[in-house]
Amino acid sequence: MKKSLLGFIVMTICALMITSFSFSGCKEAEEGVVEEVVEETTEEAVEEEVIEVVEGEIPGILNMPEQIAGGRPVAITVAGTPPESQPVLLAAWEEKAARFKELYPNVIIIGSDYTYTPDSFAALVAGNQVPTTFQVYLTDPGMMIDQGVPADLTSIFEAQGLDEVFNPGLLSTVTRDGKIYGIPFSAYTMGLVYNISMLKDAGFDGPPTTWDELVTMAEALTDRDAGVAGFSFCTGGGNEIGWHATIIAIDYAGFQNSDVAIEQADGTYMAGFDNDAMLDTLNFIKELRWTNDVLPRELLGWGANGEAIALERAAMAVMAGDQFRWIKETYPDADMDNLAFAPLPLGPEGVSVSLGGGDIYMISAEATPDQIEAATYFRLWDKLDPGEIIARFEAGSKDPTTVVGFPQYPVYIGQFQDALATLEQEYANLPVENYKAYMDAVIAGDVRVMTEGQVKFQEYYGLITTIVSTIVTVEDTDVAALLTEAASTYQTNILDLIGVEEVEEE
Structure with missing residues (x-):
């Protein structure tokens, strides 16, 4: 199974050298989900690597496939890229897309600065112009699933064991009849x-x-x-x-x-x-x-x-x-x-x-199986890869508009969430101690x-x-x-x- 270079670096020497690296990363992107299309990712593969995690180090929980879409050319449209008014974050996003393309040269990522609103998204659905990956509010997954808008991501979630990573309360909002249709990313x-x-x-x-x-x-x-x-x-x-x-x-x-x-x-x-x-x-x-x-x-x-x-x-x-x-x-x-x-x-x-409340990433059910696979793994890699997480914090620390440390509902659980919270405190520019009693x-x-x-x-x-x-x-x-x-x-x-x-x- 494939691991990104940054993820490998972080898992092996992050505890000693994290402050010496300079990463260019991205603000949170936007969506991901997947149909039952990835046979390369198996439950056995998920279990093949046991990672020792040092306190405060982000554990590697995602095993990327050797190939996406069987190596065939595939293009995906990713909504929610940073606007030109945020040049630092936009440049970091472009660098992130390039890093993903280094891992999977056959995947073409087309960024879109479309920002979700219920009214504007309804027009996209009516015009068959839904991006491959998109964001919806936490109130809206049920309506989206009823309309057949999002793809089914269950196979990838199960193969990767992600039901043991995401907060079950949030995951339940994108689950219908045992099938998972979205990726929670903020709450x-x-x-x-x-x-x-x-x-x-x-x-x-x-x-x-x-x-x-x-x-x-x-x-x-x-x-x-x-x-x-x-x-x-x-x-x-x-x-x-x-x-x-x-x-x-x-x-x-x-x-x-x-x-x-x-x-x-x-x-x-x-x-x-x-x-x-x-x-x-x-x-x-x-x-x-x-x-x-x-x-x-x-x-x-x-x-x-x-x-x-x-x-x-x-x-x-x-x-x-x-x-x-x-x-x-x-x-x-x-x-x-x-x-x-x-x-x-x-x-x-x-x-x-x-x-x-919060936000969910989804993948269009109208996308091809290859697009669904590529878009889902791009979003999961962006959110869960240790190197990409640190790259995002590093990019944010260089951008004066980025704010870190405000009280959020935990998206994840267990060791991954604990390590992520510890890392966020290191980069915080808000007084997190003022929110401690609430959290x-x-x-x-x-x-x-x-x-x-x-x-x-x-x-x-x-x-x-x-x-x-x-x-x-x-x-x-x-x-x-x-x-x-x-x-x-x-x-x-x-x-x-x-x-x-x-x-x-x-």
Whole structure:
């Protein structure tokens, strides 16, 4: 079986000479998946090499085949290459593609800077222009699989033993009837970001652990004269408002993602989010705005919510861990050392729940078997080869726009994840110690992670967005009436059309 040169170097002498190497690598690329097309990779081959791993060294877990596509010429289109505005990372990506071509001269890699959005991707599917490899949100694999968009990667995952490498919770989101259709590559969870000095100056030793504490602290931290809100979350803009409202509902009132679209015995779905948990949450949001007066008085989208924290216009906020990266990139003068991350306040069952999301690589089912094999191995090699991992960190350390160390949900498990986390800390340019309590709670299971729903969830978010924006701008909003109307619209215009659209397209 073939190992890349960099991977071999790292596994044999990395512990002694890692600092003396200069690698050119790439930012994370984008997709991979595979059909049952690779007979060269066998389970026996995976077991043929036992690697001794030094603490902190990335273990070699991927056995690359001697040939891809039987040596036949094959071209793949790889979406998500760095744009020209990031020349350091773009050059590193091109160097990475060249390294892969050295391993497999018959593979031609065509980069594309296409960035996934649900609407634009639907147009690509309709026009039969889906790249060989592409990215989708963690909410979307179910829909993609239903439509037959991604290829089946099960054979390669099984031959390589990757089900013992990837976090099973994430892998389950791309698995259907025992078959694997995607490669998780990034994941985040929601939490509570807070300004350390603001809390300390107000007499608080740490963040709130209950929602009652949050309200009390937010009232004390709110200073209208100084333009500071005690608590913030997304209230106006796109679907992120419904996203934030949903995680608050999960923690505050015990709402469940399964409440959104309840599958019936005949395979149809019934809208179920017009329930007590969601109604209680929306009324709680109304109280935060009009009774407690602790929220920003302007509507905030995803960016504005992060800006409020970065510019110290909010003392606490609901936020996903990966937004620390955005804050540092967008507001380089922000005092990142003064921002910490904590679990969201405990819910009705006495536990904190975090809504998870992220991104998945997939391979087009319309690609040829040779393309599927090449694209899958390119993505797996990029993410799992020790040399490529270090090359990526090295390239990032030379690029001023790269941020390392923000809190992420572990994509992998076991020795590989431990070594990767250790390496990330070495390259971190964020205060990882400020996120340690949160990450420890997630890893220990003290924070229960719930994945986003996969049945028309973006459409559901959009409807909740409208309700929340109305609540925080119109004081006498009839919350119950809006919620009932939204559920009815979701049923009629969204759920009842599942399957109908596919028949019409045929």
